[in-house]
Amino acid sequence: MDMKQYLEVFIEESKEHLQACNENLLALEKNPADLLLVSEIFRSAHTLKGMSATMGYEDIASLTHQMENVLDAIRSGNLPVTAGLLDVVFSAVDHLEEMVQSIEAGGDGKRDVSETVYHLKMIEKGEEIKADSEIAASLSVLAKPSKGLMYDDFEMTVIRQSREQGFNAYEVTVELREDCLLKAARVYMIFDVLEKAGEIVKAEPSVDQLEDEQFDNEFMVTLITVEQAAELEMKLLKVAEVNKVNVAEISERISGLEDAQEIEEAPISQIELVEVKPSSEVSESAAEPTSSGKLVNSTKTIRVNIERLDSLMNLFEELVIDRGRLESISNDLNNQALNETVEHMSRISGDLQSIILNMRMVQVETVFNRFPRMVRQLARDLKKQIRLEIVGADTELDRTVIDEIGDPLVHLLRNSIDHGIEAPDIRKANGKSEEGTIYLRAYHSGNHVFIEIQDDGAGIGKAKVLQKALASRIVTEKTAAELEDKQIYELIMASGFSTADRISDISGRGVGLDVVKTTIESLGGMIEIDSVEGEGSTFSIQLPLTLSIMAVMLIKIHNEKFAIPLSSIIVTAIVKKEDVLKAHNEMVIDYRGRIVPLLFLEDLFGVPGIPTEKDSYSVIIVRKGEKLAGLVVDSFIGQQEVVLKSLGNYLTNVFAISGATILGDGQVALIVDCNALIK
Incomplete structure (x- = not known):
């Protein structure tokens, strides 16, 4: 039996089940006693196990089977829900997402999950795993990089655009001598050389881990620079106690990632066809109670590849052009019968246009639903308390806009988490709640969709922004004196601008907000910034409903x-x-x-x-x-x-x-x- 015909459905449904796992795990973290949530997670894991076993993806089936055992023990009352347990289950879901992404990109979905399976078995036996302990920390990607760094979509965009502008993109691997005593000091000296040479996009292990000497003798840094590889190697080898340096061009890897991304850009869109009946014909059989006790209307749905919707849209665009041509001819000839026919055709094509555009509309929830998990992890990494409030996730946007808006939103959220929300002790000293809040809102207004990211953090320091802008020669003294508040805030989106006092893996080093602005404007949108120092900031994005x-x-x-x-x-x-x-x-x-x-x-x-x-x-x-x-x-x-x-x-x-x-x-x-x- 050929399973390839079912691959598309398997990938799409796997993503849905994994998203359900993430959402329910986040809810379970807030309500550890809610066993209904555990049952929902168990059901998603069980379905995924059966699907993956049928398709022949044994690593996925093995990991979900072990997740089932732990979840079943929780349902039976044999295991309590602890922070350490959730860390391990979250890590398991991360592995599952990576495997599904590998399959979607044409891979075999294999991954070494032995460590996570081992910890799940420990939990099943009743052995406690503490959150943030060395064991839990080992579940994240640390230590020695082997086959190059993995980049998220935003980092790929930064690297790709930098290369298009003539910069070199390198993965710099540095090995210190085994007898090196002050590794953190050597790391500082190496980063000082790299910062003078260009812009650091990513480091692995992370900067915090390098500063705390949580690595062996080797680490890797992604650098955007105008310098050549040989020149960079010579500079780094001059740093004391550096044993070996390798500077590798990453153009081929990025090219490969782009190829993989093209494969990923053919998701399956779901079109809902509602079977409408007169009220007198609706019987009890038309609606069945769900597990939550709610009644649902009878619906029929089919899955349609988005490429077919694109083809349909292209054909309709040609029809719109011909419609305009007919209207022009009709006006010139002034024939009543022709005028009436063209007018009727215009009304029909207008209705058809509305239907096709609605078919292409996707709820922004498809982008928003990955953010709660990301905020949770980044808040833990930065030792901050942050709550994400999402409003208007059912707001709809054209699929082409949805595809492009994810990366800018990720970076704006990272920016709010890293630079906006203060540490708990600072918030408490300023009379605020120790827990910061980030609001992510979406709503329609006219022919546009607005997306807002608002935080109740420190706000933007105008004086600091102006000082940095002057030092970086982004503005002159004369221009700076004439700027209004909003214009000062917009300076943070200038190319290369950063007010960070030290390197951060969370929101980058000034190679981000300018890309955010460029991406949004390329979509025909705009971004505005408002802020009150000490109270918080709001980033407001305006986007067109459709680009076609x-x-x-x-x-x-x-x-x-x-x-x-x-x-x-x-x-x-x-x-x-x-x-x-x-x-x-x-x-x-x-x-x-x-x-x-x-x-x-x-x-x-x-x-x-x-x-x-x-x-x-x-x-x-x-x-x-x-x-x-x-x-x-x-x-x-x-x-x-x-x-x-x-x-x-x-x-x-x-x-x-x-x-x-x-x-x-x-x-x-x-x-x-x-x-x-x-x-």
């Missing part, structure tokens, strides 16, 4: 047509020539008490044509966060829904153009990227 079809304002410059997204537009206006002022050698206008610079798109895009003298300007005022700009055009054509098309691989770096669209008359209109125009 957008509402735009069509404009004309000479004989060329351009499209400006309505989401960026505040107002359109006709400005008299005498109302245009000059300030700092640029033309500006006064808009409701604010000085707004004018940008002449004719000059910016080099549109050919004969310039003419005008008594007034057609201006579109657009925004990027709190910043405004006035785009000067020849004329307004009107609003329209258009299909966003990529410019292709040969035109990836065109300034201030995010794509193109085909209009109803067959002409191509370039779509203006307002975020790139406003500095």
Whole structure:
């Protein structure tokens, strides 16, 4: 029997069961006496065991079987739920997730889980394992790296983008002499050399473990630098008591990871088809009580590969283009029968558009559900008490946006955990609760989704940010004096900016927030920061519901047509020539008490044509966060829904153009990227 046909379903359902395990384990940690939660975890582990055994993945089946034994002992009242027990079970779930990811990437799903199985057996026999003891600590990845570091999605993005900008990405392995007495001091000297050479992305063992000398004689560091490998090796070998240095280019490994990621980017989307019946036809058989006692409506669901939805969306985009063409022809011919047919087709295609877009919508819960576990682990690592509150997880976003937003959210959460929330003793001394709170919210507003990350921590120190920005030459003394509070907060997203007093594996070294901002803006969104020193910070992200079809304002410059997204537009206006002022050698206008610079798109895009003298300007005022700009055009054509098309691989770096669209008359209109125009 060929099992390959069931592989996709196995991977998807395994992820669902593992997510259920994580969620219920987190709930069990708060309510150790709730045996219903234990039963839910047992049920997920049991199902996963049966599935993996059928598919031939013995390592998964073996580990879940041992988990079952421990969970069954808890259900029977023979084992108490302790912090040490939960640490081991959490570690087992981590191993299971790694094995499923290996299978998804085309691997065999094999993994050495003997240590975790051994600890589970110890627990089953009644031997106590204390949380944070040496045994529990050994379950995490420590000590000597062997085949290169493992990177999460965000770290991969940082390395990939750095390489694209011409930097070298190295894994630097350093071996100290066996008789080295002050290992921590040597580590400090080595890191000092590396920091001067570039930016440290990751260290293994972690920086804290290296400082506490929790390693043998070897450790590994990932470095982004402009220096060459040989030059770096020579510098490190000059540090006393360094025995050996190996600097390896990681381009091939990253390339391999990208290939694996392409395989991962074909998840199965679930479409829910609800069977609607008149109320008189609904019988008791249409709804059965669940284990929780609730009634559920009768539904039928099928699993559809997301690639099929992408194909359907591409076909519909072509239909939208043809619809616009037909509307244009209909207006020219002015035939009543044709007008009525086109109008009816427009209504039908509009309904079809809504259905297809809704099919592609995914709840942000699919991204949010991995964060509670991450926050728990990072809080323990930093010895902080942190509670994560999630609101609006059922908010829906287009699948393409969901795929891209995960990594920025991970880094913003890490930033709040590391730099935002204070240590318990500091919070207590400041009159706060020892437990800090991070709120993760999502909600709809118009054609956008807003995601907020708010913490009740220390807030952003404006003076410290300005001092660092001046020292790093990100701003000048003159500019700094004119900055408003929000503009100061935005400086932390400048490339290379960091106020950290020492290296941290949690939120990086200034190679993160600029990537977060770039990623969000590439999605047609924006990020704003608000903070009150001593009370906390809020990062607010605005995202479009979908990236495929957008509402735009069509404009004309000479004989060329351009499209400006309505989401960026505040107002359109006709400005008299005498109302245009000059300030700092640029033309500006006064808009409701604010000085707004004018940008002449004719000059910016080099549109050919004969310039003419005008008594007034057609201006579109657009925004990027709190910043405004006035785009000067020849004329307004009107609003329209258009299909966003990529410019292709040969035109990836065109300034201030995010794509193109085909209009109803067959002409191509370039779509203006307002975020790139406003500095």
